[in-house]
Amino acid sequence: MLQVCLNGARDRAACAQLPLTPDELAAAAAAAVGAGAQDIHLHPKNPDGDDTLDAAGVAAALTAVRAAVPGVAVGVTTGAWTTPDPDERAAQVRSWTVLPDHASVNWHEDGADVVATALLERGIGVEAGIYSGTPAAQRFLGWPHAHRVLRVLAEVTDTAPETAPDAATRLLDELRPAASPILLHGTDAAAWPVLQLAASLGLHMRIGLEDVLHLPDGTPAAGNTGLLDAAHDLIQQARTPLR
Template identity: 55%
Template sequence: MVQVCLNGPRGSADGAMVPLTPEAMAESAAQAVAAGATDIHVHPKTPCGRDSLSPRVIGPVLETIRARVSVPVGVTTGAWAEPDPAARLKRIRSWADLPLLPDHASVNWHEQGAEEIAAALIDLGVGVEAGIWSGTDGAVRFTASPLGERVLRVLAEVTDTAMDTAEDTARGLLAALGRAHGRPVLLHGEDDGAWPVLRLAGELGLATRVGLEDTLFLPDGERALSNAQLVAEALAQYGCAQRSS
């Protein structure tokens, strides 16, 4: 599986190719799926470009993307979108009134209130992607979590952005996760570490992701023109890594 992460917390300063409106997200998603993406992760945004967990923001994004693609669509629950854990939990519970729920949502296990957020999502019938960041205590918390066996999958997120060390950091993170409660693991990196970690995912036969959230550049250092271009390059790199392993 290659998931496309359409935008992340990026904004207009990162370039016009970053989709910020529901229509732009849907167009970018459709192009990425046509290029081979099989799953979508998106950060719904307010008109001023801020990540939001409000159902009034999330609802139109889900409806617009789903009108264009048939693959699963997931959203973030990152603390930066709603820093207060109690308010964040209330926001997510309010998703029950949405006509369309996301297929899954990422929950960063090192963030305060992660267990409660994950439980609320499971109660809603939304799959949980357990975000386990390198450099945090997320792996320790997750391996001890009673909800571990109930998540959809683990997002092993390598926050080491150095090209020379990201792969080693990724291997360390996977070791810390151990069996990961037997759940599927999606391994990905960020910025200069994105491509080395993606190739490692291919070697290990793990799911991965790519998109303008994780990197703005192709492996050769050229600026990416779209999420679709990143997906096409990722599939080529991933396939090569699998064949050489």
């Protein structure tokens, strides 16, 4: 499965093409699905362009995107930067009037279990975000409901293309006891070698403006569709047997 991460916690200063509003997210989602994305991850924004878990903001983003790509699973963030207190974040999850198909929970953040439990109570799939170089894997694997998550997001924090694959391998070793499917991804320049590694291992993958703003050759990406096109090329290379 190839997931597209449409925007992330970025702003227009980082990327002029970044989709922020519900209409922009809908258009970006439609283009991404047309370019082969099979699942969508997005960050709802408030009018100032900041990430939000407010019920109205989540509903507006999800409603617009689902109208543009009916039948495609759509997920959101629950990152602590949106609302630092985990009990408040869990309360926001319980206030949602339109539910995502899944939501990511970062297990290096305090109170991840509180937020994840609120999601499970509402029937929302949990993507367990496990950052390399943090105690997240041990925290997650020690959670009694770890077996109930939709998938594990193995997130490689090493941004150096030369060393990120080794960091990814170590992270995957830590996550070996996990019972759920794994989506492996990297960030910045390391997004590309990590994506190739994920493809070669038959894991779920992800690409998009949240993770990287440049194509493999270093040129700026015009948008998510350009990143997806490049991803498909690398996936094909990774899966083509050497002759």
